[in-house]
């Protein structure tokens with residue numbers, strides 16, 4: 001088949017089915033182009049994106065300023081490796097550090113790599129600074145976590161499917177119930193180096209811990225000399241209406257993990273942020289990445305941070321999130337168990353008798369709203385932070401009948 005013969009969505013779906021590994025179950029929408037909150041499929045149909053690539057396009061699709069920064073950098077130099085320096089990494093560091101107040105940054109590419117980096121950093125700190133006996137470091141993590149797909153990260157996944165067939169696993173992790181500060185304190189031993197969590201569990205189904213939990217966790221960690229490691233790969237960079245979700249409780253994690261929207265969806269850029277004291281345990285040769293800190297990623301990420309601030313996207317997320325959440329809660333369908341969220345990270349949990357969230361996502365796609373089920377019964381709504389009230393109203397007009405009438 002010649003490329004020009006492929007014109008319909010089904011042609012592209014068939015190709016994916018024929019050649020691809022079968023490790024995803026996507027909705028059958030074949031996206032051809034996108035701008036802001038809107039995507040267009042190969043048949044010319046437009047959809048309002050309420051997933052934002054799992055919060056990687058907080059700044060909206062194809063943001064013109066980020067795109068221009070990418071084009072300009074592509075024309076100069078894209079990859080130097082860290083064997084040499086480049087003129088984009090320093091300015092990226094400066095922008096990220098100034099914005100966040102964290103003095104030290106370690107750039108990587110994907111979120112999972114940044115989580116791995118944070119684990120290595122916390123362990124090394126435990127051995128070199130806290131004095132934990134070699135090989136004994138423990139990290140406390142939470143039930144319901146999703147922090148990536150590498151062999152070490154799935155070693156502490158509570159999701160049987162994420163682990164099935166992939167052992168042996170990395171030891172050194174201890175699970176506690178999410179949101180339970182007493183369980184955290186009880187789980188700490190002299191060998192505990194870190195408590196690592198998502199401040200709201202995104203993939204877990206938009207699970208929000210009890211108010212005050214993060215603050216108490218921070219206080220417990222400090223008292224026991226345990227590092228608080230906060231994975232804000234999905235919840236950070238404005239998603240929940242503040243720069244970071246930890247800001248809602250005035251908490252500052254010892255190690256902060258960022259990814260996804262750090263590049264506005266243009267390029268994989270992640271980072272681990274920390275203090276001078278903690279980051280200084282890494283010496284040349286301890287850790288690295290060929291692409292981490294590359295000039296293209298650095299230029300893109302710096303601009304992605306700039307537009308987030310300049311265009312007041314975080315304030316918009318707070319205001320629009322409040323409106324969207326309130327309107328969704330008012331739908332009052334017998335099929336809906338709970339509507340919850342913070343900023344523009346919203347979960348609609350359906351009752352078991354609704355028959356699973358997937359069919360509702362498919363019905364919404366028919367109507368022009370793209371979202372994706374998480375776990376069996378939860379629909380996540382997480383549109384780009386640039387969404388307007390009119391666009392939310394447009395989405396609500398399509399969401400209401402689907403949630404009310406069934407699918």
Ligand SMILES: *Cc1c(COP(=O)(O)O)cnc(C)c1O
Nearest residue numbers: 110111112146147148231233234
């Ligand atoms: C998406 C996600 C990750 C993994 O990021 P990848 O870029 O897919 O490796 C880790 N932690 C959280 C909280 C995430 O949402």
